[in-house]
Amino acid sequence: MSIQYFAKDRTFYLSGGDVSYVMHVTPEGNLMHLYWGKRVTDGAIIPRIDCYPEGASFDKPAQHQPWEIPTHIGGWYGQAAVGAVNEMGDDLTELKVVSHEIYPGKRELTGLPATYVEKDGEAESLEILLQDALTGLSVTAVYSVYAETGVITRSLRLTNEGKADLQITGLLAASVPLYGREYDVVHLKGAWARERRVARQSVGQGEYRIFSQRGASGHEANPFIALCEKSATEFAGEVWSMNFVYSGSFLAGAHVDNNDNTRLYMGMNPDTFRWLLQRGETLQSPEAVLVYSDAGMNGMSQKYHALYRTRLVRGAWRDKTRPVLINNWEGTYFDFNEEKILEIARRAADIGVELFVLDDGWFGRRNSDNCSLGDWVENPEKLPHGITGLAERINALGLKFGLWFEPEMISPDSDLYRAHPDWCLHAEGRERVQSRQQLILDMSREEVQDYVIEAVSRVLRGANIEYVKWDMNRNMTESFSQGRDPRRQLETQHRYMLGLYRVMEKITSDFPEVLFESCSGGGGRFDAGMLYYMPQTWTSDDTDAVERLCLQYGTSYVYPASAMGAHVSAVPNHQTGRVTGMRMRGEVAMGGNFGFELDLSKLSAEDIEIARQLVCEVKQAREITGKGVFTRLISPFEGSHAAWQFVSPEGDQALLCVYQVLCRPNTPPFRVRMKGLIPGAIYEDEAGNRYTGDVLMNMGLWMALKGDFTSRVVRLKRAN
């Protein structure tokens, strides 16, 4: 059993794999956090005061107490997990445990993305019901623990069972106190084309917050935060982390109080979230995924990867290898016609590419980024045979056909805007601020959702489209909705997300065989919420191979390689101007869902041959890169080298990928020690060299790479 309640001590134990999460109900009915970390014997923690973080007390004031759901009552001075303003105008909420329920499996979160189980035995769940007697607010804390890994999911469900309306001003999915303050905080910072850079710093008294108010999880921060021991490395040390299964604005933080205790939290951003909870209504928070590891950052990442690849991503493409694609964006931008597209596709088919993706510019009068979003009808000047005819011609070349959309947007210069100027997010009397000459459709409105569902579905029904790139190229500014009750205007961002999730659920389930890839100005919405609907995400608009080392390395902290779109583009690179060789570009892109994004007709004969060879290699490797265990070996953030590896689930095959950015003269070879192989097994590389697993892991392989921007991929197969 993964979850137990010990009535004598009034303690809950959530145990799975090597992890325990323990809570205690005090004699007064308060729910307190006791422990989250390496597994302890179920029932073994006696909830005495010395089991609480230093400075904690069973007595008021509340500040140093290890609340499981902190609220503003009795002197809690940190971020409230539940903020509820009542009819008296105060937000005091005193939650007392009423009952609990333990059940096998894991229930869905209505209208929200969430991790799932296929069999009840995979996880067990606990719902603890708490109530505030004065306002009638009931809060259900929902936990699931995955039996094998000890990954814990946590959300809150609020129901107004009182007599008056409540204004919800704060809602965290999880907030967990840890002992002491000897931690570093780790997160993924960034910007457009520089997404998900690993950031790590010491925490001290005060609060370290990462957040988005942009209405998308964003380029700037990712909804991921971790605390780790100061000595933790990629391979060793304790890590406590949270990731939000949500694609909108969020707030995450590490708060060190004046007694040197640290609290980690994740949830809705109170600056962009309010909710009027009327009598009888329920509000469900998105889910946070809590991963503990005592095997460093890789240990943490591997738990996220396994869970997200198999129990977050859904649908026909979850377990299938992904097609090698070519996308025309960097090859042509808006300047294309059918002939040019077919020429690129012909050359792509010749080197073994399997899918052609037509990017932005195929609809309305869109020859630049200043018009036509919303008018999802093909441009006959560019495509005389329409999308249907183009798809047929691409299919005749032996390629699947895929199409780009940006369904959440509306250009002021569009037929849609002329017909429905009120359909964009805006505030009366304020400027409708444009970004990339576009506004955002108000997806919080059902009629707008229905329009988007029909507009996209009509195109998908009309042609043999087997892949969709779902883009979203600006953040929210005036996130308000025409005609909404003023008391509900600050609900708009969350209502937008709920509307978007409804649209995505409908379209992806109506077209179950289509492979969907989400995108947001590159990787501006690379999050677990999107992965629930679309199994892969465009990692970044930066396609430079050197930058991609950092991008893919950082992204892998949470998200599996099978989620990352990774393309080989032209040189000089359009974002950095850097010139790298075709082989290195290919061997970097091999670490994700491989594709090309260039005009193949402009490549030299030599590069075409390398590209052809790369496609063969990718097809051989993609089963392991898609489903194997990924381990980061050398960080590109720390020097001129980078390395990572994939090992097949059975341990009988491995792919070691090593990269050198700049070469220095007269430097000794460097050693790369592999991980996760079978010690006594014999592995053979392509040159016929044989090594035992323990030699590869303990002594390692010596690498001597010559030249800037070089790479080496070693393919190992078990030989005994």
Ligand code: DGJ
């Ligand atoms: C941003 C995406 O990240 C690019 O790949 C491309 O699809 C453009 N949008 C098209 O406008």
